[in-house]
Amino acid sequence: MLEKKDINLERAVLIGIITKDQNEEQSKEYLDELEFLTYTAGGEVLKRFTQKMEMPNPKTFIGTGKMADVQQFIEDNDVGTAIFDDELSAAQERNISKILNCKVLDRTNLILDIFAQRAQTSYARTQVELAQCEYLLPRLRGMWTHLERQKGGIGMRGPGETEIETDRRIVRERIALLKAKIKTIDKQMSVQRGNRGAMVRVALVGYTNVGKSTLMNVVSKSEVFAENKLFATLDTTVRKVVIHNLPFLLSDTVGFIRKLPTQLVDSFKSTLDEVREADLLLHVVDISHPNFEDHIASVEKILGEIQGADKPTIMVFNKIDAYEAEPFDETDLQEVRNSSHYSIEEWKRTWMNKLGENALFISALNKENLEDFRKRVYDEVREIHVTRFPYNHFLYPDYEDLDLSEEE
Template identity: 50%
Template sequence: MFEEIRNSDIVQERALLVAVYGPGTPRVQAEEYLDELELLTYTAGGVTVDKVLQNRMHPDASTYVGSGKLRELKRMAGEKNIDTLIFDDDLSPTQIRNIEKGTKAKVLDRSGLILDIFASRAKTAAAKTQVELAQLQYLLPRLTRFWTHLSRQQGGIGTRGPGESQIEMDRRMIDKRIATLKDKLEKIDQQRQTQRKGRSKKNRVSLVGYTNAGKSTLMNALTETEVLAENRLFATLDSTVRQYEIENHDILLSDTVGFIRKLPHDLIESFKSTLDEVRECDILLHVVDASSRMTQDYIDVVEDTLEDMDVDDKKSVLVFNKVDLLDSHKITELKHRYPDAVFVSAERNIGLAKLEDEITELIEEDYVTKTMKIPAAKYEGVAFLHREANIIEKKYVGADVELTFSIDKPDLMRLETLLDNNDAAESVA
């Protein structure tokens, strides 16, 4: 699916991908999952040489694939010059040790691969701290195997992050480092909370979705800015916030890390401060890759993750992106299955006006329209409305100012309190 990088300075690891699926999973779905693992491998800098898909009742407790398949993997690794075996499930320390012993190859499981990608993607101090914490928590129960593994292998996929300089660390030192990182993240979280308080009056909209659904491209299209957007998984780790306006409503649009099937729990926990943009927003835009054959699976993964985060009750819009890659029959089918969804192409600016109408409608669900006559001398109330409300009509009636405006309910209560204190206004409608 992916070509090797043609660069003499880059030596890509040659990977053999392995997955086991049971009787409850159709083979075509298992193949899609293995394709996703190939994209993860490509994102990490490896090249997939071959794939092995095994149908069995359940993974073998000792070797994941069973002794016969393990011998086959050893043969394939030798014949095809395989550097690394990558498995589409999390492996126990015992399974990893037995597979490495049986195949004489480096072994990496799904969580280790995802964590390695996050380590290579982390650019800011916050992201690097979050990733290192998740990696150390992942490594701690695998400590003995990992140190042996690193003493034999020099770098490569699955070895970035904490790195070889920590080979001599014992459990006590790692525990101490984990505590230090947690303290550091707590301070980062407090700083971000302070930043969010400063923009609490804005309408906050968050983009969520399966990784590589096109969230960053959609943010660029809506806000006319340049956020990194590329065709690799987890292009965005830190939350990115941009301000723009829709129908006189000030919007703060945030783009956050993409979700994925079997996202490591430690990673979700360590990225809490980043995901707080999702927890504290007013509206969610759930972006889905319409061109994928796994749309419902991807929707389910995101919805399950949002439920785990206790944010599944927020106002939301289901947004199918990349519709320019579909034929009319497929679009009709999706519209029938998801009648409330919005269909866009962020790349080609298709359907964005409809999406903005949906956002405006959700914002204005909590708005009321009022007409008030306020004495011009009572500038506090007039200034408040110009600052917090959408002014629809303004006219002078003698010494008074008559304003028709749209305002959200909490601000209306603040206005009424202000005007009651001043005994200054007459409600016209």
């Protein structure tokens, strides 16, 4: 699945827990995702450690016995990084670092690192830095390296102000500066959105790595960066798209993920204005992923947080070329037939049946069923456009009435 023989990859171990709220199957899937995140960040996972617990240990997240196993493995295999699947408190991070004597990251820190690598524009870098500063603030005490002084020295410290208090003041001032910068850029972007006129706006949303950018490239005939890694796209890309003479604006937004850090949701809310202001959402789903229903729930949860849950939405089930139902052995009396055995036709007869025309099944990579996709998007955009400009209805006939003989 992942190529792991690159000598430049950072050696890491993953640590997760199994609780009453997160069973063994869920824990395994979260660790699968954490491994993909680690690979995306430039790491190589040597081993996973899991432990069944009622609740995380408030001091070291996992128990002392399991921690000793992790410590021994790290020493024996020259591992430089331990990555925990859940967010660690500042105290937990300090305690674990002392025991393991290596770099200790949690899921939030790892995602922030990937975002820092992927941020291309000044706006994205500012948003990521804000999230990093807000994550860093409560964790300053006990850090191995002291913050580089933004300012300080004689006359700059208050009476009796300690080093840690100076650091906190520097970070708080930086947070205030970044928030002000984002506010200024937001105003500029709001003006840009206003200058686009009254064109219908369509936004691609979905879990990370479901193929949104690939679909964007196919539909808009542009070259948006797409890669089989998590968070390949951070900056919102907007393109003018024309389907059979009907123009609209299509935007490709940052992908979502389970356990998305609160700091990122807050700092990227402004980027997601494209979602809030869209007239239509295309919720892209990787149907080949075994837990795509959980992905849908995660995306819908975040859409609710940014006031985008009530918008007209078309579910676009992508990667049908990669979908494979697990074989079912009817002679095995122990095997229970569940959704993992469903064919795509059987999926269509489940809750997806209620979506009717708002459920599309495509392969953006292989360009399968794209004509059905174009027809459905055309009809929906046309309805929005005609509602907005009733006198333009004759310019854009129903899809069935179009003369497609001259189309490419």
